[in-house]
Amino acid sequence: MASGAKEFNTHLSDEAATRAAAHALAPLLRPGDAIGLVGDLGAGKTYFVRALAEALGVPPGVRVTSPTFTLINEYPGGRLPLHHVDLYRLSDESELGELGLDEVVGGEGVVAVEWSERFPVLPSEHLAVTLSVAGPDKRDLVVTGRGRRGDDLAQAWTKSL
């Protein structure tokens, strides 16, 4: 890879392993951190974000959905607010402006973006998380740090996996 980004691969044997991985990441997160989630339909991106919200201490059932756009949800009430973005249904880059992403990326909370590879929304420094289906409950996880902060996060996180 041109950037020299190191990849870390691991196997998640069941949902509990995915949840544990999200729980290991949560304490490392700081305001302004960004996570890109890549993977096919059903790979577990949303499952991972929900586990992250839980691990940040978001009370169960708390989700604030913007009335006009369900592409972005906020999970408040935890150690850091978590903004959950899903770009799957976004058809054109011109619609990005209406999403209000500028207000959450690099802000006081953490932003996690599903289908982040579809549009250039993430800051250059971020954590890239790729999930792929390896069996009914099995997933492969690839973690890549992008930029300085992404690298630091990737290293600290993957040490604990």
Ligand SMILES: Nc1ncnc2c1ncn2[C@@H]1O[C@H](COP(=O)(O)OP(=O)(O)OP(=O)(O)O)[C@@H](O)[C@H]1O
């Ligand atoms: N190890 C695992 N990790 C994550 N999810 C798992 C695992 N094993 C089974 N699952 C199941 O796989 C499904 C993953 O669905 P989820 O909505 O998280 O996928 P997604 O990647 O967000 O898909 P989409 O692109 O449609 O949003 C859930 O039903 C979850 O219970």
Ligand SMILES: [Mg+2]
């Ligand atoms: Mg999803």
